[in-house]
Amino acid sequence: STCGVLLHAEVQLEPKPPATLLVVLGYLDLATAADDIAAVVSVAPVAVEGIDARLVDMVRAHGRRVPDLPRGQGWLFVELAGGGPSEARAAADRLCRTAGALDVRVIEDPGAAAALWRIRADGAGLAGRTRDGQPAWPGWEDAAVPPARLGAYLRDFDELMGEYKVDGLLYGHIGDGCMHVRLDLPLAGAPDRFRAFLTDAAHLVVRHGGSLSGEHGDGRARSELLEIMYSPEVRAVFAGFKALFDPAGVLNPGVLVQPRPLDADLRLRGLGPVAAAGGFAFDGDGGDLSTAVHRCVGVGKCRADTGVAGGFMCPSYLATADEKDTTRGRARVLQEVVRGELDWSAPAVAESLDLCLSCRACGSDCPAGVDMATYKSETLYRRYRGRLRPRDHYALGMLPRWLAGATRLPRLVNAAGRLGPLRRWGMRAAGADPRRAVPELATRPFRRIWRTESSRQQVRAPEAGTVMLWVDTFTNAFDPEIAQAAVTLLNSLGYRVVLPERQVCCGLTWISTGQLDGARARLRRTLDQLDAHVGAGGLVIGLEPSCTAALRADLPELLPDDARARPVAAAVRTLAEFLLAQPDWCPPSRPERTIVVQPHCHHYSVLGFEPDRQIFARMGMNVTEIAGCCGLAGNFGIQQGQYEISVSVAGNGLLPALAGASSDAVFVADGFSCRTQAAQLAAGRGRHLAQILLGH
Known part of the structure; x- marks a missing residue:
């Protein structure tokens, strides 16, 4: 992107090894783990990753289960491969004999290994907060030194962080000498410390024979520092080479050649807290909405279809494949709002949040802990407070109020709901889609x-x-x-x-x-x-x-x-x-029963669905668990303009699961929305856990 634009690429795929296993080595700390890298690479691993104990603590703080780890405060995750399980196990045995670890755990179960690898996969998002809960930022993201020098570099880097009184969670590709870290540098109030720290860090990594950018490139954050790493003569060659390919200077201006100052375009410079408006407390973000929306650091897990792994995020993006409908895209727009570049009532803000289902899956699936459902609610509050609202806010948003009256005359209300013209008129008047049926009281x-x-x-x-x-x-x-x-x-x-x-x-x-x-x-x-x-x-x-x-x-x-x-x-x-939690309770055995289970999004993301899974397992039933939102999501799928997206989301998980279920399968969904969506789109009648336990 600096000297040209890639239009076409051809890749050669490599077959996956027939057998792999994971060896986790525990050490006193991450620097000590790095000192042992020669013993690790001697067994030809296919992956070597380093994890600091504080990152694991962050995983636990997010309510995620961490499998048992060997003793230590720093770990190496070493993946070994072989032509068969015995060959991989033999390599693991050699590593266990030669490594200088405090403790070792060999993990052959793929599920347990995947759970541990998820800690590393979510590292970029989890590292967006320090152990004290302070926001941490890129800037010194992926420096690399020769692996033999990594332990010494990490100790010196720890001293440097202490001098500047900054903190960050370390993780990375220890086998290649490349480490990632995000630091709680005060970008908003004291950006000069950002410049001073990065300059000293650059001198440090060069002293250890390393590179400022081991993986991600130099960019705006580090191009100015290249003068510490390269001589004037080498940089002149860079400039000449760049001029041959890009004489007009239109590709990545201000990067590598004639770089912009590394602190010239800091988005948070001078940005103070957003004044509270009487909405949510944002207790986990110091009461500051700006800190909350800046949790997003662009990891992009919301762009991935994680349904195979049981993930729920992000249903609207899976339906539209449009970046604006990702959690990341919405967070970027809200970041512009808190920086004063957009107003709360700007059309771009409404368009960005329009297709958010408020499923809350990002609150658990996003490694940075972005909670877009809460941000959307806060945005709507700030936009409409004291103003006229859309019709559906009065009809669907106040539904319990209307139901209190409707339950006094249920037969009359149900009869009116079955009359096509009257139902369609009523739905339009309420801001609801007339293609929706009215649930019967x-x-x-x-x-x-x-x-x-x-x-x-x-x-x-x-x-x-x-x-x-x-x-x-x-x-x-x-x-x-x-x-x-x-x-x-x-x-x-x-x-x-x-x-x-x-x-x-x-x-x-x-x-x-x-x-x-x-x-x-x-x-x-x-x-x-x-x-x-x-x-x-x-x-x-x-x-x-x-x-x-x-x-x-x-x-x-x-x-x-x-x-x-x-x-x-x-x-x-x-x-x-x-x-x-009942010590003597045992669920009834139902080994002959087949169920298709749709976890409600809020059950999955806020409450945790594991207890329900345990009950189904104890009952011995044949269980198919649907991953992803049902698509109705409370008032979302009822609103005018959302019907097609609602059905599309249902087509990612719910509808295929019901269509592929056996004739004797029972649909289980604790959520009213989930049961309603299944009934309206697939004529599936749902049961609640309480009913299943009673044999209904």
């Missing part, structure tokens, strides 16, 4: 059933205690049989079940449409109902994943100054989490 909502019937079925002398069932608006109005199944199940365990005295709401639909003041009002009423139960040590069991996730994640973010919020959020459990 239950003839009796759960709370009405509860008052007349369920209370008589309660455990009279509960042996296990009392639990509160959070019966959300959707379960109450549309699927009361799910709540009935949950009550029966909990009673069978000896628990007495209680409900909040009145119907309260998590505010989810207000949150997703950016009506955060309304969401806070509802959450305060929720705290009024839940506080006494939680204060007495009780737990709250949620049935609808999106509502359960709102209580656990959004409640403390929207009411950070309410002392009741965090204890209540901490007391919220999914049904699967609660059941697995």
